Amino acid sequence: MLYNWQHKGSFCFGELSPIEKGQTWRLATYSLLHANVNCYSLNSVGPTVENLSGSRRFLAVYLASAISSAATSYWFCKAPAVGASGAIFGLVGSVAVFVMRHRGMIRDAKEDLQHIAQVIFLNMVIGLMSRGIDNWDHLGGSLGGAAVSWLVGPA
Template identity: 75%
Template sequence: MCGMKKPPGCRELTFFNFQMMSLHPHVHLACVSSMEEELDRALEMRDRQTWRHPGEVQLMEDNGLIFFSLLISCKVFFGQIATRGKLLFWGAKVNSLIDKGQFWRLATSSVLHANIGHLMVNCYSLNSIGPTIENLSGPRRFIAVYLTSAIASSAMSYWFCRAPAVGASGAIFGLVGSLAVFVIRHRRMIGGGKEDLQNIAKVIFLNMMIGLLTKGIDNWGHLGGLLGGVATSWFVGPAWQYGPKLHDGRRVFTDKAPIRYLTIRKTEPKNIS
C-alpha cells in the first residue's frame, strides 16, 4: 500500500488489506521441492561424519522455535481481533509515528498481520523454510537471523516506503538469504551448489516481480530482510571447513564463522542426524 497518501486510522488499519509482504506459496514450494534432493544428500553426508567445532552444534528434530514463532503470530493476530484493531495500530510500521519516537514499531510490525490470509501465507512460508535454517544453523543463530532480518526489513521500509506496513515476510526473506549464504559457503561439501543458488535466485526474482506487479506489497521491506539475513549469516555462520580425519575414517569439521559469540557453547564430537 505504498500508494496511500497518508497513514490510515485505526479502522482503516483493521479492515484495509495492506502490506501483503509474503513469499508466494507456489513459488516458494517450487524452490523447496527443487532443492530437497540436494539438502537430503547433505544431511545424509552429515550422518556419516563427525563435527567438532568451538561452537554450538545442535540440530533440533522438533523445530521448537518454528512452532513457537507460529504460535506467537497466531496469538498476536487473535489479539488484533480482540482489540478491534487497536493492537494493529499500536504496533504497525507507521512512519509519521516512528518520527515521533515510537521506535518499537520497527520490531513489532513483523509480528502483526493485515488479515487471516496474510497470516496463513506467512505461516506457510515460515513453516516451509524455517525448519531447514534452524537445523542447519542451530537455534541461537536462527534467532539472530530472524530478528535481525525483521528489523532490517522494517528499517529499509521506513526509509524508502512511506506507507504503513506489517508482516513477517521480511524476516522470512532473511531466512532465504541465510540459506543462500549456507549454500555458497558449502557448495563443495553438499554438491549441486550452482543449481541450488539458481533456484534461490529464481525465488527471489519471482517474488520481487510479484511485489512490483501487485498493489500493496512492500518490496523495500523484502529487500531489507533479505540483506539482513545475508549479512547476519555471513558473520555468525555456520562456516564449516574440513579438518583432519579420525582414526576410523570419519571427517572432523570446524566452524570458522567470523563471529562466534552465538556459538560459544562447546559440544562433544558426535554424528549429526
C-alpha cells in the same frame, strides 16, 4: 492501523510518525504480524534455517532480518507496512549464504543457488505487479539475513 508508520513527516498530514515519536519497538514487532502466505513461507524455510544454524542463530537471523526489513521499508516506502515477509526473505538470504559458503559439501550447490535466486526474483516481480506488497521490506530483509548469516555463520 496499528503499524501505520508512513515515511518522515507524511504521517497523518504532517504529524510525526510513531517511529519519529520514539516508538522504535515497532521496527522489531511488526514482523510478528502475518498477512497472506507468510505463515506458510515461515513454516517452509524456517525449519531449514534452524537445522543449519541452531536455534540461537536462527533467532538472531530472524530478528536482524526483521529490523533491517522494517528500517528499509520505513525509509523507502511511504505506505503502511505489516508482516513477517521481510524477515522470511532474510531466512532465504541466510540459506543462500550457507550454500555459497559450503559449496564443496553440497552436491547441487549451483542449482540450489539458482533456485533461491529464482524464488527471490519471482517474489520481487509479484511484488512489483501487486498493490500492497512492499519490495523494500523484502530487499532489506534479504540483505539483513544474508549479512548476519555471513557474520555469525552456521552452528
